[in-house]
Amino acid sequence: MTRKASQTALPDRAQALDLLRGMIRIRRFEEKCAELYSAMKIRGFLHLCIGEEAIPVGVMPTLTNDDAIVATYREHGHALARGMAMGAVMAEMYGKVDGCSRGRGGSMHLFDAATRFYGGNAIVGGGLPLAVGLALAEKMQGRTNVAVCIFGEGAVAEGEFHESMNLAALWKLPVLFLCENNLYAMGTALQISESNTDIHDKAAGYGMTSEAVDAMDVLAVEAAARRATEAIRAGKGPYFLELRTYRFRPHSMFDPELYRNKEEVDAWKRRGPIVTFSQRLREAGLLDDAALAAVEAEVEREVDAAVAFAEASAWEPVGDLTRDVYTEEVAA
Amino acid sequence: MTAQSANGGTITLTYREAVRAALREALESDPRVFLMGEDVGRYGGCYAVSTGLLAEFGPERIRDTPLSESSFVGAGIGAALGGMRPVVEIMTVNFSLLAIDQIVNNAATIRHMSGGQFSIPLVIRMATGGGKQLAAQHSHSLEGWYAHIPGIRVVTPATLEDARGMLASALACPDPVLMFENALLYNEKGEIPADAGAVDIDRALIRRPGRDVSLITYGGSLGKTLAAADSLAGQGIEAEVVDLRTLRPLDDATILASVRRTRRAVIVDEGWRSVGIAAEVMARIMEQAFYDLDAPVARVCSEEVPIPYAKHLEEAALPQSDKIIRAVEHLMGNHG
Numbered sequence: 001m002t003r004k005a006s007q008t009a010l011p012d013r014a015q016a017l018d019l020l021r022g023m024i025r026i027r028r029f030e031e032k033c034a035e036l037y038s039a040m041k042i043r044g045f046l047h048l049c050i051g052e053e054a055i056p057v058g059v060m061p062t063l064t065n066d067d068a069i070v071a072t073y074r075e076h077g078h079a080l081a082r083g084m085a086m087g088a089v090m091a092e093m094y095g096k097v098d099g100c101s102r103g104r105g106g107s108m109h110l111f112d113a114a115t116r117f118y119g120g121n122a123i124v125g126g127g128l129p130l131a132v133g134l135a136l137a138e139k140m141q142g143r144t145n146v147a148v149c150i151f152g153e154g155a156v157a158e159g160e161f162h163e164s165m166n167l168a169a170l171w172k173l174p175v176l177f178l179c180e181n182n183l184y185a186m187g188t189a190l191q192i193s194e195s196n197t198d199i200h201d202k203a204a205g206y207g208m209t210s211e212a213v214d215a216m217d218v219l220a221v222e223a224a225a226r227r228a229t230e231a232i233r234a235g236k237g238p239y240f241l242e243l244r245t246y247r248f249r250p251h252s253m254f255d256p257e258l259y260r261n262k263e264e265v266d267a268w269k270r271r272g273p274i275v276t277f278s279q280r281l282r283e284a285g286l287l288d289d290a291a292l293a294a295v296e297a298e299v300e301r302e303v304d305a306a307v308a309f310a311e312a313s314a315w316e317p318v319g320d321l322t323r324d325v326y327t328e329e330v331a332a
Numbered sequence: 333m334t335a336q337s338a339n340g341g342t343i344t345l346t347y348r349e350a351v352r353a354a355l356r357e358a359l360e361s362d363p364r365v366f367l368m369g370e371d372v373g374r375y376g377g378c379y380a381v382s383t384g385l386l387a388e389f390g391p392e393r394i395r396d397t398p399l400s401e402s403s404f405v406g407a408g409i410g411a412a413l414g415g416m417r418p419v420v421e422i423m424t425v426n427f428s429l430l431a432i433d434q435i436v437n438n439a440a441t442i443r444h445m446s447g448g449q450f451s452i453p454l455v456i457r458m459a460t461g462g463g464k465q466l467a468a469q470h471s472h473s474l475e476g477w478y479a480h481i482p483g484i485r486v487v488t489p490a491t492l493e494d495a496r497g498m499l500a501s502a503l504a505c506p507d508p509v510l511m512f513e514n515a516l517l518y519n520e521k522g523e524i525p526a527d528a529g530a531v532d533i534d535r536a537l538i539r540r541p542g543r544d545v546s547l548i549t550y551g552g553s554l555g556k557t558l559a560a561a562d563s564l565a566g567q568g569i570e571a572e573v574v575d576l577r578t579l580r581p582l583d584d585a586t587i588l589a590s591v592r593r594t595r596r597a598v599i600v601d602e603g604w605r606s607v608g609i610a611a612e613v614m615a616r617i618m619e620q621a622f623y624d625l626d627a628p629v630a631r632v633c634s635e636e637v638p639i640p641y642a643k644h645l646e647e648a649a650l651p652q653s654d655k656i657i658r659a660v661e662h663l664m665g666n667h668g
Contacts, residue, residue, distance in 0.1 A: 111450065120412075132406065133408060134411070136407055147410070147414075160403060164407075
C-alpha cells in the first residue's frame with residue numbers, strides 16, 4: 001500500500017521543525033560537498049542523496065541507540081541523521097585523520113562504532129548479508145535490537161538480495177530492509193532491469209511483511225518505519241519497506257544524465273521532500289519565513305564548522321599506512 | 333565416532349575427528365561460538381566433520397543454511413561484527429567463489445576501511461585440494477588466491493595436532509581466519525597427546541630436519557613431501573621439510589633460516605605453478621637469501637590444467653613424491 005501525505009497527521013511544531021531541520025541539514029551539507037568537490041577538496045566518487053532526505057530523517061528517530069545500521073555508498077544523509085558528527089563526516093570526505101574512518105573510507109565508507117553504523121558498502125547488494133548476520137547476532141544474544149539494511153533498488157537484481165531475503169525470513173531475523181527506490185541504478189531505469197517493478201512484491205514472496213511508501217513524505221516514512229520497527233521488536237521477523245523516492249542530482253559527479261530528461265527531474269523536484277513539507281507546515285501555521293531563516297542559519301553555522309574542522313584536521317602520517325589491516329601489526 | 337582409545341597420555345584419532353574435537357571444545361567453552369554452513373547439521377557435514385554436533389548443541393548453534401554461500405558467509409561476517417564468534421563451513425574452496433565478494437570486499441576490508449573501529453573475529457573453514465577424482469569443480473587449491481589478500485589470515489593445518497589446535501587460536505584471533513582443510517587428510521589417522529590444545533597460527537615448523545635441501549610445503553602436500561624426504565635419505569640426501577602452516581602471514585624467518593642452512597630449496601605447492609604461493613616463497617628467498625643459495629630455487633606444483641577426473645590424469649596433474657624426488661635430484665645433480 002502507498003500512503004499519501006495527507007493521510008499522515010502533522011506532529012507538534014517542535015517535532016515538525018526537527019524533521020524539517022534534519023532534511024535541510026543533509027541538503028546543505030551535500031550542496032557544500034558538491035562545491036568542495038569542484039574545488040577539489042573532496043575527490044573520488046561522491047554520491048549525493050539530494051531529493052531523498054526524507055528517508056534518513058524519517059527512519060532514524062524510530063531507532064534506538066543500540067540498533068545497527070548497514071548502508072550503501074549514498075549514505076551521507078543516513079550518517080548525519082543517525083547522529084554522527086558532521087565534522088567527522090566532512091573530515092572523512094577530505095580524507096583527513098579526524099574523519100570518521102580515519103580517511104580510509106571516504107564518502108562511500110562512513111563508519112562509526114559509537115552509533116553502530118557499519119558503513120557505507122560500495123558493492124551493490126554487499127551489505128545485505130552483513131545486516132542479516134548482525135540481526136542473527138542480536139537474536140542469538142537474546143537482544144531486541146534491529147539491524148537496519150539500506151540499499152537501492154539496483155541491489156534487487158543481485159543474487160545477494162535474494163539470498164539475504166530468504167535467510168532473514170527463514171530464520172525470522174530482526175532486519176528492517178529499506179529499499180530506496182529512486183528508479184535508476186546509475187543510468188539503468190527500473191523498468192528495463194526488473195521483470196516485476198513492484199519491489200515490495202518480491203519481499204512478500206519471501207513471506208515477509210512489506211509496504212511501498214511515498215518517500216517524498218517524511219511523515220509517511222516515519223510512520224512506516226515505526227510500524228516496521230515495532231513489528232520487528234515484537235519478534236515478528238524481518239520487515240520490508242520500498243521507499244519510493246528520486247535523486248535530484250546525477251548518480252555521481254561523473255554522470256552526464258543521458259538517461260532521463262529534465263521534465264521528469266523537474267516534476268519530481270516539485271514533489272521534493274523539503275519543499276512539500278515546508279509548504280504543509282506553512283499551511284498549518286507551523287512555519288513562517290523567520291522560523292525557516294533561523295533553521296537555515298543554524299544549519300549554515302554547523303556546515304561551516306564542519307568544513308573548518310575538516311580543513312584543520314591533519315593528514316595521517318604515511319608511516320601509519322598499514323595500520324588497522326590486522327589487529328596487531330604483522331609483517332606480511 | 334570420537335577418539336576414545338586413550339593410550340598412555342595419547343589418543344588415536346583421524347584428522348576429521350581432530351577438527352570435530354576442536355569444534356566441540358570451542359562450542360563448549362564459548363557460548364558465542366556457533367557453526368553455520370550447508371549440511372553441517374542434519375547431514376553431518378559434507379566431509380562428516382560435524383557429525384553428531386547437532387544432537388549435542390542443537391539447531392541454534394549448528395545451523396544448516398540454504399545453498400547461498402554469499403549470504404551465509406556475509407551473515408557470518410555480520411554476526412562477528414555483532415559480537416558472536418561464528419565458524420562458517422564452506423563445502424569446498426570452489427564453492428567459496430560464490431562468497432568471494434563477502435570475503436574479499438567485506439571480511440578483509442572492514443577493519444581498515446573503518447579506521448580500526450570494527451573487527452571481524454570469524455573463522456571460515458573449507459575443504460581444498462584434489463586426489464579424490466572429483467574433477468575440475470571440486471578439486472582446486474585456491475588458498476593462494478586468498479593469501480593474496482591483506483586483512484585475512486590463511487591457515488592450512490596439515491597434521492593432526494594442527495587440525496586439533498588451530499581452530500582455538502583462529503577463534504581467539506580478532507581478524508578473519510580462513511582455514512583450508514585438504515580433503516585427502518580427513519581420513520589420516522594417528523596419535524596425538526590426549527591433552528592436545530591450541531597451537532599458534534603464525535609460525536612455520538620444521539617437520540623433518542635435514543642439511544642438504546629445504547623442502548617447503550603445506551597442507552595436503554606435507555605427507556608426500558615427507559615421503560619424498562624419506563626416499564631421498566636412502567640416497568644419502570638429507571632433506572629438511574618445512575611446513576608453512578600459515579600462508580598469510582608467511583613466516584619468513586623460519587623459511588629463510590632453513591634455506592640458509594641447506595643452501596637449496598624446493599617449494600611443493602598443490603596450487604598451480606603460475607602466480608602462486610610457490611612463486612611467492614621463491615621470491616622471498618631470492619630477495620632475502622640470494623647469496624646463501626648454491627642452486628636456483630625450484631618448485632613442484634600442479635600442472636596448468638583444470639584438475640581432470642580420470643585417476644591417472646589427476647595423479648599426473650598433482651604434485652607427487654616422485655616429482656619432488658626428481659626435482660631434488662636435479663638440483664643436487666646440477667649443483668651439488
